[in-house]
Amino acid sequence: MAEQEGVIKFSYEFEKRLTISEVPWEMQIWRDLFVGYELIGQVPDRYGGFGFGNLSCRVGEAFSITASQTGGLKRLTASDYALVDDWSLDRNHLSASGVKEPSSESLTHAAIYDSCPSVRFVFHVHSPLIWHARGPLGLPETSAEIPYGTVLMAQTLKELARDIGSDGMIAMAGHEDGIIAWSTTAMGAGSLIFRALHQQAG
Numbered sequence: 001m002a003e004q005e006g007v008i009k010f011s012y013e014f015e016k017r018l019t020i021s022e023v024p025w026e027m028q029i030w031r032d033l034f035v036g037y038e039l040i041g042q043v044p045d046r047y048g049g050f051g052f053g054n055l056s057c058r059v060g061e062a063f064s065i066t067a068s069q070t071g072g073l074k075r076l077t078a079s080d081y082a083l084v085d086d087w088s089l090d091r092n093h094l095s096a097s098g099v100k101e102p103s104s105e106s107l108t109h110a111a112i113y114d115s116c117p118s119v120r121f122v123f124h125v126h127s128p129l130i131w132h133a134r135g136p137l138g139l140p141e142t143s144a145e146i147p148y149g150t151v152l153m154a155q156t157l158k159e160l161a162r163d164i165g166s167d168g169m170i171a172m173a174g175h176e177d178g179i180i181a182w183s184t185t186a187m188g189a190g191s192l193i194f195r196a197l198h199q200q201a202g
Contacts, residue, residue, distance in 0.1 A: 010092045010093060010094060010106070010107050010149065011091075011092060011093045012093060012094050012095060012096060012101075012102070012106075013093075013094075013095040013096070014082075014095070014096050014097065014098075014101055014102075015095075015096075015097040016097070016098070016099065017097055017098070017099070018078065018079060018098070018099055022078075023057070023064050023078060023081050024057055024186065026057075026121075026186035026187075027055055027057060027064075027076075027186065028075065028076065029186075030055065030123065030186055030189075030190045031055055031066075031076065032075075033190065033194075034053060034055075034123070034125055034190075034193075035074070037197070039053055039125035039126060039127050039193070039197075040052065040053030040054070040055075040071055040125055040126070041053065041071050041072065042069075042071045042072030046126075047126070047176070050069065050071075051069045051070060051071025051072050052071050052126045052177075053071055053124055053125045053126055054066040054070075054071075054103040054105050054109075054124050055121070055122070055123050055124070056084075056103075056106075056109045056121070056122045057120060057121050057122075057186070058113060058119065058120045058121075059083065061085070062083055062084055062085040062086075063083075063084050063109060063110070063113055063122075064081045064082070064083050064084075065081065065082055065084060065102055065103050065105075065106055065109055066080060066081060066082075066103055067080050067081060067082050067098060067099075067100035067101060067102060067103065068082075068100060068101045068102060068103050068104055070100070079098070079099035079100065080099075080100060081098060082096045082097065082098035082100060082101060082102035082103070082106075083096060083097050083098055084096045084102055084106055084109075084110065085097070087106070087107060087110040089107060089110065089111055089114065089151060089154045089155055089158065090151070092107065092150075092151045092154075094106055094107060094110065104148075104149055105124050105148065105149065107149070107151075107154045108124065108148065108149070108153060108154055108157060108180065109122045109124070110154065111153075111154040111155065111157040111158040111161070112157060112158070112161050112180065112182045114158050115157075115158045115159075115161035115162040116161065116162065116165065116166045116182075118166045118184050119161075119166055119182050119183065119184060120183070120184050120185065120186075121182060121183055121184075121185065121186045121188070121189045122180065122181075122182045122189065123180070123181050123182070123189045123190060123193060124178065124179070124180045125179050125180075125181075125193055126176075126177040126178060126179070127177055127179050127193070127196075127197060128177045129197060129200045130171070130179050130193070130196045130197055130200065131171055131176070131177045131178065131179060133196075133200045134171035134173070137196055137199070137200070139169060139170065139171045139179075139196075140160050140164065140168075140169075140170050140171070141170060141171040141172070141173045142156050142157065142160070142170065142171075142172050142173055142174060142175075143156070143173060143174060144173040144174045145174060146172075146173075146174045147174050147175065148172060148174065148175035148178060153172070153174070153175075157170060157172075157180070161182065166182075166183065166184050167182070167183040167184065167188050167189075167192070168181070168182060168183075168192070169181040169182075169192045169193065169196065179193065179196075181193050
């Protein structure tokens with residue numbers, strides 16, 4: 001049975017309020033590009049109609065992340081982000097605040113931030129083109145036996161990202177079309193994705 005996209009698999013504490021932290025302008029620019037290439041979005045015939053893809057950026061010791069099931073929105077406002085201010089990969093738990101609940105991939109992003117203090121942006125997209133070419137592209141990948149949103153996925157990503165460093169990209173073999181990229185800058189993370197995409201499309 002295929003996994004159901006967008007299902008939150010961790011426990012969390014959520015304070016419903018308008019998040020006051022400012023989301024960097026780069027987030028909307030990159031989201032617009034990803035939506036245009038259908039790397040983020042919500043399409044009836046993909047993943048059971050659920051929204052897919054999410055972005056986050058470090059905010060001090062916390063991080064802002066697109067809220068759950070916002071993939072179908074054309075443009076996001078501050079209320080479409082949640083602030084994750086504490087987390088534990090071992091306990092599969094986090095605390096967050098905002099108008100909407102955090103993305104189901106929040107612990108995946110947390111794992112990348114844990115791996116390297118200099119990482120500031122994490123982009124998770126869904127690209128069939130990159131995902132199916134992960135072998136020829138030489139992308140590191142998680143095991144196909146590890147589903148998204150699990151403790152094992154988070155821990156595996158943390159270990160892989162720590163070995164790769166402050167800029168990198170990983171294919172999630174157990175998460176259909178799932179690609180995650182990170183960097184010290186939004187341009188760095190986004191460029192990794194588009195470089196791989198255009199390498200295959202060209």
